Amino acid sequence: MSEAASTHVALAKSTRKSARNSTTKHGPRPGAPADGALLPSLAPLLHEWLPRQRWFAGKGAPVTGFSLVSATEMLPVDGTGPGLIHLLVQVQQPSLSARPADDCYQLLLGVRQSLPPRLASALIGGVTQGPLAGRTVYDGLHDPRLTGLLLERFRRPGSLGPLRFERTAPVPAGLAPRVLDTEQSNSSLVYGDAYILKIFRRVFPGTNPDLELPLALTREGCGRVPAPVAWFEAATREPLTLGVLQPFLRGARDGWQLALAALAEGRDFVPEARALGRATAEVHTALATALPTPSLQGPQTTHLVARMKRRLEAAAQAVPDLVPYVPGLHTSFDAVTALGHQGRNWAAQRIHGDLHLGQTLRADDGFWSLIDFEGEPSRPLPERRRPQPPVRDVAGMLRSFDYAARSHHPWNAEWAARCRAAYCEGYAEASGADPRSEPELLRAHETDKAVYEVLYEARHRPGWLPVPMAAIHRLATAPTA
Structure with a gap:
């Protein structure tokens, strides 16, 4: 069932x-x-x-x-x-x-x-x-x-x-x-x-x-x-x-508003992104202490990738623009499957589940908070409550930096790249583990998130569809890690 x-x-x-x-x-x-x-x-x-x-x-x-x-x-x-x-x-x-x-x-x-x-x-x-x-x-x-x-x-x-x-x-x-x-x-x-x-x-x-x-x-x-x-x-x-x-965190501003303001003013967002990475790592560390942390082994990895592939196939049926990229996107998922067959295991735990800049709040003193732990509402509750690799949250935030950069004209690719790097550096400082050290898993989750975004934008905000489609093109044509 x-x-x-x-x-x-x-x-x-x-x-x-x-x-x-x-x-x-x-x-x-x-x-x-x-x-x-x-x-x-x-x-x-x-x-x-x-x-x-x-x-x-x-x-x-x-x-x-x-x-x-x-x-x-x-x-x-x-x-x-x-x-x-x-x-x-x-x-x-x-x-x-x-x-x-x-x-x-x-x-x-x-x-x-x-x-x-x-x-x-x-x-x-x-x-x-x-x-x-x-x-x-x-x-x-x-x-x-x-x-x-x-x-x-x-x-x-x-x-x-x-x-x-x-x-x-x-x-x-x-x-x-x-x-x-x-x-x-x-x-x-x-x-x-x-x-x-x-x-x-x-x-x-x-x-x-x-x-x-x-x-x-x-x-x-x-x-x-x-x-x-x-x-x-x-x-x-x-x-x-x-x-x-x-x-209610009175006076706090969400990360999305702050990122767009920085782009509009031509300012860097690197210090904020690094601090946000540290905040994310602190939350993940506390959740790993409070709740079970099973290991994703071969069969679990196979099921994880199978769910990603099913979501991709369903999205491609609903959004024809996605169809030409399906074979290239599959390589992201197949790379994780191959590692699982070689005996690679990954730690899993409870995570935020729908992390992006709009799910963060920054106080006047620079302190970051994470909010809205409901997960992606379109997914069944048992799936949202399942332990998952923490890199999934990281992938969501990396996609959010890209969204912010592409919403600004002209598109500032370097701004997004610096934010993505700083976020991962801050995460590594607080957790001791750099998300980029698992490139196959990170790419697979970023691909899965971009597929979700394509389906969401096609249904609710067609004018935004080019934003995730640009990521789809990048991820489908990137060489396997």
């Missing part, structure tokens, strides 16, 4: 259990809307609204139906003020090659008699039937009255229906919430410039790495990652991580 299919089966089992537990012979579970007509009444609105959301993963396939995983009334819908309904909804679609057919999404629906103008952009629609007939529903994350309620839940941890709230430290009251408009695969709220709450839109059975890994790093005393203060999850057969509250 494929990883995508196994994830889908696990979620389907969780869904069936949640459905059994949602009502009993004594009536509905506390905090759950009692009317079974709720989801059918919302379905026409969700059918139109969901595919337009940036975080909806099923673009390109029709929505054929919905099934309810859980529904929890977090704030009563009584007509005197806004109500808040938490939904976990499975969206039914024809199967796509890279993901299970049915994804589960987290929705926080605000409910009002009428929507004030300031919330017009959050509108989902007017309900014409069912328990919410005559009311307007909207994305509740845009309503400060409702998002303030989420913070209160963290202040008083416990359960509400299937939802479970946990915290590791006291959470202050009265922090004004605001939603960030820059998120893509998830949504984030900032409370009083003190905390940031990431809401996972597409959820999977099992603990999300964006909670699991920062908790592990905190236990190791690694200060490169903001420590989770609170989180909430759904208590299905396997817990579904729904959101994580962390300190």
